Amino acid sequence: MAQPAGSAQPSFTLPIPTRAPVGRQVRVPKTAELVAGQLRRQIVRGELQPGDALPSESMLMEQFGISRPTLREAFRVLESEALISVRRGAHGGARVSAPDAEVAARYAGLILEYRGATLGDVYQAAAFIEPPCARQLATKHTPEDIARLREAIAAEKAVLEDPLALVDAQDAFHTLLVELTGNQTLILLSGMLRFIIDRANASQVAQVSETGTPTAQARKGHRAHVKLVGLIEAGKADEAEKLWQRHIAGADDYINAAGPKTVLDLLGD
The missing domain is CATH 1.10.10.10 (Winged helix-like DNA-binding domain superfamily/Winged helix DNA-binding domain)
Known part of the structure; x- marks a missing residue:
């Protein structure tokens, strides 16, 4: 052409x-x-x-x-x-x-499948990336950063009665948390991990909430997101980082309790 x-x-x-x-x-x-x-x-x-x-x-x-x-x-x-x-x-x-980060995430998923990586591996990697991002934002942020985080919280609140939509909104919050650091390498690496984690979250919600009733875990996650924004805005870096470490560890335990155990279980056809 x-x-x-x-x-x-x-x-x-x-x-x-x-x-x-x-x-x-x-x-x-x-x-x-x-x-x-x-x-x-x-x-x-x-x-x-x-x-x-x-x-x-x-x-x-x-x-x-x-x-x-x-x-x-x-x-x-x-x-x-x-x-x-x-x-x-x-x-x-x-x-x-x-260039699309999702393409990189899909390819990374294939490699993780081949290597027999567990979802625990993926969550542990996310725990290395996201909590320091929360600390950085608590140390240095702009009013626009806080506004965007609060908009993400509002988007979650609007879909509390829709489990699958809530998963998407909460995953978007995690993505935004890393995006606001402005570090393009972290954003890409985190995006690759979130692609897999998002699939795990959606798979778990589909298994335990076919009626459309929001799960207690999802509401607990929403409360953690709200609290994190408050800590970031208040500049409480240590508390923000520790909260986010506990939050990711809790999500890992929840997914692994009943959901797929490996990336292959999750993404394999």
């Missing part, structure tokens, strides 16, 4: 594989991988924005000096990474997608 008139065409130059040291075997990347790598770099550097249409296949083939099958193989690589979406047909083409 051609780019809109007046937009600048990105330039494409395939990197030349470097020569390996003598005696060391090296895998030479396929041409499709080199093409995918060039496009990937332009996407993550912001040279190609989400929603941008890539040039037509014929233009890309000419610019890269490659065949159509090679280009389509490169597209499949980028599609598997959720960096582009491709529509087939006469009016189709490739468009850029924003």
